[in-house]
Amino acid sequence: MAGVPIVNLNGVLLVTIQEELLDQSVAEFESDLTEKVVEARARGVLIDVSVLDVIDSFLARTLHDIAAITSLMAARTVVVGMRPAVAITLVELGLTLPGLLTALSVEEGLSLLAPPAGHARTALR
Amino acid sequence: MTTTSDRRITTVVSDFLDVQKDAIVAQWADSSFFRSVAQDSDQAAGDSAEVLHGMRKAVAAGEADNPGAEGFDDLRSLLTALASQLDGNESVSPRTAVEVSELKQPLLRLWQDEADAELLTAGALVLSTAVDTLRLVLVDAALAAAKDTLAIQREQLTELSTPVIKLWDGVLAIPLIGTLDSMRSQVATESLLQSIMTDQAKVAILDITGVPTVDTMVAQHLLKTAMAARLMGAECVISGIRPQIANTMVQLGIDLGEVATRARLADALAYALNRLGLEVGAAAGPGVV
Numbered sequence: 444m445a446g447v448p449i450v451n452l453n454g455v456l457l458v459t460i461q462e463e464l465l466d467q468s469v470a471e472f473e474s475d476l477t478e479k480v481v482e483a484r485a486r487g488v489l490i491d492v493s494v495l496d497v498i499d500s501f502l503a504r505t506l507h508d509i510a511a512i513t514s515l516m517a518a519r520t521v522v523v524g525m526r527p528a529v530a531i532t533l534v535e536l537g538l539t540l541p542g543l544l545t546a547l548s549v550e551e552g553l554s555l556l557a558p559p560a561g562h563a564r565t566a567l568r
Numbered sequence: 569m570t571t572t573s574d575r576r577i578t579t580v581v582s583d584f585l586d587v588q589k590d591a592i593v594a595q596w597a598d599s600s601f602f603r604s605v606a607q608d609s610d611q612a613a614g615d616s617a618e619v620l621h622g623m624r625k626a627v628a629a630g631e632a633d634n635p636g637a638e639g640f641d642d643l644r645s646l647l648t649a650l651a652s653q654l655d656g657n658e659s660v661s662p663r664t665a666v667e668v669s670e671l672k673q674p675l676l677r678l679w680q681d682e683a684d685a686e687l688l689t690a691g692a693l694v695l696s697t698a699v700d701t702l703r704l705v706l707v708d709a710a711l712a713a714a715k716d717t718l719a720i721q722r723e724q725l726t727e728l729s730t731p732v733i734k735l736w737d738g739v740l741a742i743p744l745i746g747t748l749d750s751m752r753s754q755v756a757t758e759s760l761l762q763s764i765m766t767d768q769a770k771v772a773i774l775d776i777t778g779v780p781t782v783d784t785m786v787a788q789h790l791l792k793t794a795m796a797a798r799l800m801g802a803e804c805v806i807s808g809i810r811p812q813i814a815n816t817m818v819q820l821g822i823d824l825g826e827v828a829t830r831a832r833l834a835d836a837l838a839y840a841l842n843r844l845g846l847e848v849g850a851a852a853g854p855g856v857v
Binding site: 523525526529530531533534535539540543545546547548552 | 757758761762764765768769770792795796797798799800801802
């Protein structure tokens with residue numbers, strides 16, 4: 444499998460998980476993504492999970508870990524488009540993922556990650 | 569279990585029911601039971617013929633006392649229909665049970681005229697048992713029908729009581745009304761989360777004005793809903809917390825954590841609009857309608 448595609452959108456890494464991932468692929472995805480954050484000097488990561496019918500506890504924990512890791516590298520992680528059934532299941536499992544940023548859609552997630560107004564991008568580089 | 573004499577009675581009685589079929593049906597069709605459930609005399613005759621047929625089958629099989637016998641099983645759908653006929657004006661009452669018992673009399677009178685002296689008592693016993701069993705099956709069918717009705721109404725109540733209302737673009741409200749049992753609260757949560765997704769609503773208001781008491785279970789449910797909404801990228805506000813309810817919640821040690829709460833739905837809407845960066849103010853001039 445080619446792994447999860449990571450797209451750089453002007454400083455924000457957009458990741459769309461397109462199918463159920465095996466635990467092995469989840470681990471690979473985590474290390475790929477964290478490396479890419481450093482490489483791209485990203486200020487944010489958007490993880491789109493709207494396709495997933497199932498998010499198991501391992502993937503949920505990994506999402507949480509990714510958010511913690513990227514925040515150490517000054518990039519904020521937003522999980523986008525979680526389905527109702529998935530959200531209920533995670534809550535029932537006790538995985539409320541405190542501190543994780545969430546958004547309804549990619550568009551909204553991008554606006555969450557937008558640089559503060561008046562903050563010139565050139566100043567970052 | 570069946571001795572030779574038992575088998576003989578069974579045969580004689582079922583033959584009697586077959587031979588006297590028309591006489592029995594004529595008398596039954598005129599009985600208060602069949603008259604009360606049938607539209608006209610033709611239908612009463614048809615129904616009683618069918619009931620008699622089923623009863624004869626059970627008697628012939630030597631199972632006059634078994635409500636699960638094949639003959640009675642055949643009658644179940646007919647009796648359910650008859651019971652629902654009764655339902656229209658009255659439920660299955662003690663009166664109905666008495667009316668079914670009244671079917672015994674014509675049967676036993678005919679039997680008395682027909683039977684040999686030696687089989688008189690034993691045969692009467694079989695016939696009487698068969699009618700008693702018929703009564704049992706009728707009550708059973710009526711209860712099953714009532715149970716179905718109850719289940720359907722319960723489902724309708726669940727659907728009716730959990731409407732999700734769109735208050736503004738991006739603001740949803742769900743007014744929770746009445747006692748929240750686990751099934752109702754689950755349905756409410758599911759429909760709210762589904763609407764959050766389809767409407768892309770950023771704020772959802774859980775209004776508990778209509779909930780008489782908040783115990784730990786209801787609070788737990790509210791919290792879970794709020795958490796699930798947060799995972800989806802929306803925020804939940806709980807409104808309609810009256811002073812007494814707030815008091816109870818504190819007494820019970822319920823902590824709603826980071827979930828925003830407001831006393832009135834209006835306050836919650838104001839909060840939601842504020843979260844969306846919207847502002848409501850007075851128009852400059854007097855309003856023109």
